[in-house]
Amino acid sequence: MLIAYTLHSARMTHSDAPTTEFAWTALGGDPGLFPRLSAVTRSGALEARLPVRELARACVGACVLAAAELGARRAGLADVPEVRVDDGAVATAFVSERHLLVDGRAPVTFAPLSRFWRTADGWVRTHANYPHHRARLLSALGLPDDASVEAVAGCLAERSAVEVEDAVYAAGGLAVALRTPEGWARHEQGAAVAGRPLVERGRLDSAASRSLPPLAGDPLSPAAGLRVLDLTRVIAGPVATRTLALLGADVLRVDPPGLPELADQHTDTGFGKRSATLDLTAGRHDRQVFEELLASADVVVTGYRPGALDRFGLSAEALAERRPGIVVGQLSAWGAYGPWGGRRGFDSLVQVATGIAAVEGSGEKPGALPAQALDHGTGYLLAAGVLRAVTEGLDEGGTRFVRPALARTAAWLTAGDEAGRGGAAAEASGSREGSYGSGPAEGSYGDPAPWLAEADSALGRLRYALPPVSFAGGPSDWSRPPGPWGADSPRWV
Template structure:
């Protein structure tokens, strides 16, 4: 599995003895091979970091990933604590699974604008009981389309076969897990002489929720200077800020203004990696096209994430991990009386680690060959990869997290968090600081 994943990411064969995955898969419930996917994606990112060390003449050693640790990392937002207490829950508003006239539909309403959109589409007050009553009178597809049309996020539950027959499922059939393309030619740019894989590398992160922030967090663990850019007027989820902000800085830039866009261009001119999860076309509509990014910063590595894929009728549709699970048949596979999601937001976390691996692969190509690169990833493509791994016994074990935590000080308080997974003997990953308050830093490298 890891060899195939490495080949699809890099085009290279995995070196004999380069990595070992330890432990069995029976650490998370359900039939999907979530722990195996977690171990493989984390191993791929750690191997990519090791290859950067090798370029600098440092022997990386054998990468090792413990399956239990990898599984815990894929549920990191469930375990993070501030001064010993769990932060607020992630789910809010009218979020949840609702029984429709012909099946099930999930509403994703964690953000106020999506909650308001669902209320508009259903013609209801802000009440889960009212939502349940309204949904029960309509088909799941009708509810999904009405909410999406109103500017919200929803997905009807489909079976795997229904998804494969759907135009968006078909659009993903031939899509690679990670699509790498060169943007422009530029001279090779050697790595810094740091003893950490990403020492001296500047990462500009324009992401939200889980997948993109996980990618930035992974890059920070290997030594990158990661600056997360948000905006004061946009809502945030406190728990995810705390969990995924480890090792980063955070600043606000309002891209609605000319001054904000000019500030972002100045940051891009100094960045090595731009990691973004705006909906496809949104950033380009503000003038930040791949070609202009490569002009502003020759040698930039652009890594972009979306929900449903980069082609097909749903390419621009709002989506989140839980919605992709509903739409693609994952939640239906073991559904009995209601949808059954994966035991982790695995599409988000796997996509995040694969995005980090893609960023480091792009940096390695830039150092060896020159050029600016673009990598595209999608939660639905990651779900397709997870599906391709087959199934394991449908166990019900609960994960033992003993010994998997570290602590760091932060402006939020003393954080207890899942330690960085993946061992790299040449330069083990770690987070140098706790998570920042959103917007507390200056928007500069």
């Protein structure tokens, strides 16, 4: 039986600018807890034409408030711990992949064929960081595997942007034509996304409530004792599970052995977690091991395109039957609906399709946000949704799902443009009643050093961004550094 509900289903308006209060309400949070939240605001953090700083603060603020709420509930505290969000910590964390150093070496971010290209009628952006995506891109363009940047540029210059988009996606690759916000609003997928809640949340059955042991100790770890099966890749999903690991969850990331993650990307998002590989398509042993993991998991988080894991019995509905009372987090790029519901996507591509790149551009050239803010922001919203689902399940039971989408977060960001920036700017100054309590801006953001740390690991000496999710009495850093991809045994601690 489907007992689905949504907390906010109206089309986004300018009044829905990125604020923590809006995010907390969309997650079903108790408005009475909002005064527990305060902020340190800093000019210069994540500067952009769109209200990126406000969006980042809102996503993190909602996540940390959800963590404090669950921690207080499990520890039997009379009051939810005070929560303070610092723009400096948030801005640093939102570009954590850029701050990472491994034995002093800077990370590799985008591959040469992941970039903007001029087309016959505009611009297109491709994503080819993974070898299989690069191969599919070149195949769709009729180019050899060793094609140069110049050869790709020449080929794309002769085609229309939408023609490239369609051809590359048909080949299983990734390319998106540049659109304006108005163009995206007219697109069928844009309209479908705009009509959805910021985070879709639902209850799939009336399974009995699940109990968790009470918490004690220092620090207070709200997710302690939770087993999280992490089936995500790239940034957004791993940021969510990295946050759950920070809060005490036993997070085990499982990948197929033939699809390795980019090494630096995995290092950045692997803090607090373990990493194992299982092949669910060949042989009974790996499938049996996976089923044993699932049988005792409390949370499953997926980040593959919608429907890709259904054949393994990992749809929310199938999981409700197999593991009643579980929390299912399902991340997608475009949403699991509309004509693009089954498409792959990345932050950089969603920025291009939704008009963000056009807004942030200069002259005729498209631009980009100062961070992969859709990835990071959606990751914190996903973690917040999981935490809120666990809290609700303690009282009401039920198998619950949480479904954010990068394109939906993009709609929220662009709703804060123009007229919407008034609400976001008021929040930043501390003058918007009920947003953060009180307090003016407290400085500027320049040197990220206060929010960086170093640690030894099996991968070498790491410099990394500290987590922005913290509350009074809670953890301030991960309990373990990341390890090599796939190096851990597929078992719970």
